[in-house]
Amino acid sequence: MTGAQIALVTMVALPAVVGGVLAVARTERSAAPIAVLTAGVATVLAVFTAAARPSTSYPFLAGANFALNVDALAALIVPMIAAVTFLVLVFAAGNIRRSRSRFFGLMLLFSSSALVTATAASLPALLFAWELMGATSYALIGFWWRDSDRVSAGLTAFITTRTADLGLYVAAGAALAGGAGMDLASLSSAADPWRDVAAAGILVAALGKAAQLPFSFWLSGAMKGPSPVSALLHSAAMVAMGGYLLLRIEPLLASTGWGGPVTAWVGVGTAVLMGFVALGQRDFKQLLAASTVAQLGFVVLAAGVGAVNGGAAHLVAHASVKALLFLTAGAWLSAVGTEELESLRGVARRWRVVGVAATAGALALAGIAPLSLWATKDSVLTVALVSSPFLYAAGLVAGALSAAYAGKLVWTMWARPGTDWEIRSQGTGKVTALEQAPLAAFAVGAVTLGVLALPPLLGVLADAIGGPAEVSIGELAVSAGIAVVGLLAMVWVRAPEPRWALEWFGLEAAAHAVVVRPVLGLARALAWFDDKVVDRSLTMLSGAAYRLALTAAWADIRGIDRGVSAIAIRVGRLGQLARSPQTGAIHQYFLQTVTVLIAAVVVWTLCTMMG
Structure with a gap:
């Protein structure tokens, strides 16, 4: 193996090994330093592998390979995953005070699975990482396991995404049946209709992980996990990886004819509807969760219209923005003791460093020029305009909603607090230096990462990843104007909250009605059939067999045994007579x-x- 290949394997294996040891050990005092050091080493290795672009492959089942590859797309995403993990763990070192060994171990395992997902070049590698992400997300969302609501939320997330994950197995079977093999790059060469089946399977699995419609509801419950978990899950790990996978298989989607348009409309539809959901929320983390789904809708839209470079840039910039805002929510939850927006009024006035960083993130989320998400979002909308004016119009609506719910955050953070501030403040009353340092780093990313979608880096990304190399100045101006108007309107006028979107459009209730209840009903019917028919039949059959055995035993003892004994006696007498001469x-x-x-x-x- 070359040095670059060793670095690639070490980058994904080191967090997994150290995380596995920490998760089962009881090294409470040293867990945080060990985890932060491990994440730091992984970040250095990620930067090195992004520059070296290594690939490696190992034999797997049925002639398939467990293949990892750092191509141009992975070279952009892998350092993002590693760096976000490192900064989130630094924050967690000052925020998580109980069960630290288990927490940091699971976080390292979570980040390792995301790194394998980003570098996976074959379906076996992708399936392995996909399953590990789902399992660790369940453990992390329900981390405070003594709270049944948190455990239930983790279980909802796991079952929902696990159901969608079945699409990957369908896709693997279709790839083999279609003669394309198990390499992701070769899926578009599968024979019809297997190529369509593979595309549909991966699309469903990716939409489930990215919490796109109709799977969005599971992300609401996931907010019951610790704030560092929410920060990593939304910005650089599981949810982001759903959008990343669609960017990865964009050639497959385009080859089907239907895959691109369906993906694009699901993405932009999610961006609009979840924008309304975010606007209606009254909880800081719930608003951020809905906004994550909406912003990833732009990434899904990018995969549908072929703007892979714009989607990748948006994914990276969004990771910095969303990690910043979720860690801000965690810092204020510890300091104030609440996530309710009404109770957080004026909180930025009390912790100004945190408030300024969070404001930078909120303004970037709104799409205010020249901050990051303004340029990355518009690089996607420029291509959408060429593809369909209706897609573009829907994208502008989603952008306006982004400005509105971001404006809601800005107003809440800087509004004058009520006279009962001290009564409402039930937290520790402080934000530690370890909590503040990562916020500053993420704020820099939220402000500057938009350069990835602007010349000259836009052309570099287009040449390396694919997608358009130009951006529309007119579209940038229109989007920037809409963002400013939407933000100011929300701050000054305070637009009414859409209460009808507060419960995420009843998606969870609909899932229970359409999927959960019928499945449970079928399970109960099968259980009744098993208990009343199968079990009773087997009981009767076993009883009849037992009685038959008793009869056979009686016949053997009473009839056959006696008859054999009598014959033996007579043969013995004949033998004696025969011996007498x-x-x-x-x-x-x-x-x-x-x-x-x-x-x-x-x-x-x-x-x-x-x-």
Whole structure:
């Protein structure tokens, strides 16, 4: 193996090994330093592998390979995953105070699965990482396991995404049936109709992980996990990886004819509807969760219209913005003791460093020029305009909603607090230096990462990843104007909250009605059939077999055994009679012979006379 290949394997294996040890160990004091050091080493290795672009492959089942590859797309995403993990763990070192060994171990495992997902070049590698992400997300969302609501939220997330994940297995079977093999790059060469089946399977799995419609509801419950978990899950790990996978398989979507348009409309539809959901929320993390789904809708839209470079840039910039805002929510939850927006009014006035950083993130989320998400979002909308004016119009609506719910955050953070501030403040009353340092780093990213979608870096990304190399100045101006108007309107006028979107459009209730209840009903019917029919039939059959065995045993003891014994006695007596002539005297043997001959002559004579 080359040095670059060793670095690639170490980058994904080191967090997994250290995380596995920490998760089962009880090293509470040293867990945070070990995890932060491990994440730091992984970040250095990620930057090195992004520059070296190594690939490696190992034999797997059925002739398939467990293949990892750092191509141009992965080279952009892998350092983002590693760096976000490192900064989130630094924050967690000052925020998580109980069960630290288990927490940091699971976080390292979570980040390792995201790194494998980003570098996976074959379906076996992708499936392995996909499953590990789902399992660790369940453990992290329900981390405070003594709270049944948190555990239930983790279970909802796991079951929902796990159901969608079945699409990956369908896609793997279709790839083999279509003769394309198991490499992701070769899926578009599968024969019809298997290519369409593979595209549909991966699309469903990716939409489930990215919490796009109709799977969005699971992300609401996931907010019950610790804030560092929410920050990593939304920005650089599981949810982001759903959008990343669609960017990865964009050639497959385009080859089907239907895959691109369907993906694009699901993405922009999610961006609009979840924008309304975010606008209606009254909880800081719930608003951020809905906004994550909406912003990832732009990434999904990018995969649908072929703007891979714009989608990748948006994914990276969004990771910095969303990690910043979720960690801000965690810092204020510890300091104030609440996530309710009404109770957080004026909180930025009390912790100004955190408030300024969070404001930078909120303004970037709104799409205010020249901050990051303004340029990255518009690089996607520029391509959408060429593809369909209706897609573009829907994207502008989604952008306006982004400005509105971001304006809601800005107003809440800087509004004058009520007179009962001290009564409402039930937290620690402080934000530690370890909590503030990562916020500053993420704020820099939220402000500057838009350069990825602007010349000259836009052309570099287009040449390396694919997608358009130009951006529309007119579209940038229109979008920037809409963002400013939407933000100011929300801050000054305070637009009414859409209460009808507060419960995420009842998606969870709909899922229970359409999927959960019918499945449970079928399960109960099968259980009744098993208990009342199958079990009773088997019980009756076993009873009949038992009675038959008893009858056979009785017949054996009473009939066959006695008959065999009687025959044996008679044979024994005959044997004794047969032995009686055996005296050993020659004259007796002679006499017996003569007797037999005489008897034979008599019998022969009688037969002759009668014949």
